[in-house]
Amino acid sequence: MNILEQFNLHGKTALVTGGSRGLGLEIAYGLHQAGARVALLARRESFFAEALKLIPKAITIVADVQDEASLEAAFAQVGPVDILVNAAGITWGQDALEVPVEKVRQVLDVNITGAFLASRIAARGMKAKGYGKILNVASVAGLAGSPSEIMDAAAYSASKGGLIALTRDLAVKWGPFGIRVNALAPGFFPTRMTEKLLPRIEALVQARTPLGRLGQTGELAAAALYLCSPASDYVTGQVLAVDGGMTAL
Numbered sequence: 718m719n720i721l722e723q724f725n726l727h728g729k730t731a732l733v734t735g736g737s738r739g740l741g742l743e744i745a746y747g748l749h750q751a752g753a754r755v756a757l758l759a760r761r762e763s764f765f766a767e768a769l770k771l772i773p774k775a776i777t778i779v780a781d782v783q784d785e786a787s788l789e790a791a792f793a794q795v796g797p798v799d800i801l802v803n804a805a806g807i808t809w810g811q812d813a814l815e816v817p818v819e820k821v822r823q824v825l826d827v828n829i830t831g832a833f834l835a836s837r838i839a840a841r842g843m844k845a846k847g848y849g850k851i852l853n854v855a856s857v858a859g860l861a862g863s864p865s866e867i868m869d870a871a872a873y874s875a876s877k878g879g880l881i882a883l884t885r886d887l888a889v890k891w892g893p894f895g896i897r898v899n900a901l902a903p904g905f906f907p908t909r910m911t912e913k914l915l916p917r918i919e920a921l922v923q924a925r926t927p928l929g930r931l932g933q934t935g936e937l938a939a940a941a942l943y944l945c946s947p948a949s950d951y952v953t954g955q956v957l958a959v960d961g962g963m964t965a966l
């Protein structure tokens with residue numbers, strides 16, 4: 718097969734949780750450009766207006782990954798998916814000695830349980846087809862600890878470490894069904910999630926990043942496309958850091 722054909726997603730359907738903005742939308746746009754039919758899922762309708770300017774043909778679904786019934790309804794609306802991207806995520810910045818337990822639970826619930834629930838709904842259809850791709854958007858925060866002055870969000874780090882463990886475990890369990898499960902570990906990228914954080918920590922991040930800068934909009938989509946396309950059909954259970962070399966230090 719022609720090498721570029723291995724990145725072709727014509728005839729495939731992709732559902733992207735957290736696809737209404739930020740990194741999820743960037744990934745969805747990349748999959749759309751590669752030919753996939755794309756469904757975007759998020760809690761708030763209001764963010765879909767901008768997303769639809771980028772991907773006018775996208776299916777938009779208001780749902781909460783914390784709610785299994787709303788996820789079931791979302792997948793029923795889209796039909797069988799070939800690709801699931803779990804990009805829905807939240808964070809909470811507060812000293813680990815003081816953060817309220819409800820915030821800890823909420824972050825873990827959205828970032829881990831939400832991905833778990835969406836993955837198993839998607840996997841039922843993928844198992845029936847004997848093929849599927851699940852991509853979890855983890856973080857460098859799931860690979861190493863962060864000093865408080867860079868990121869004071871211990872539950873977030875725990876959630877992303879858990880998501881990486883989930884990626885590996887489901888890759889082992891579902892490999893025999895032809896379902897590939899991989900993760901991205903992005904470094905720091907400008908999005909709504911980081912808009913207040915980055916101006917404060919940019920110099921610190923730069924100093925700890927071999928490439929000497931933050932990630933830029935558009936620098937994650939190609940790595941996501943690789944892990945969602947036939948180009949990576951012999952790759953499963955892996956974590957690809959897109960972090961300017963931060964985790965190589």
Ligand code: NAP
Nearest residue numbers: 735737739740759760761781782805806856905906908910
């Ligand atoms: P963002 O702009 O805040 O996007 C988060 C997305 O998740 C939105 O679409 C949001 O829509 C959706 N979402 C949040 N909670 C949800 C829920 N319970 N159910 C359904 N959708 C939900 O942040 P982002 O930076 O693009 O983050 C995307 C992913 O990348 C996250 O998993 C984040 O942890 C990860 N990440 C980001 C960075 C970074 O530097 N930006 C680095 C590493 C990893 P609603 O609010 O409308 O639900």
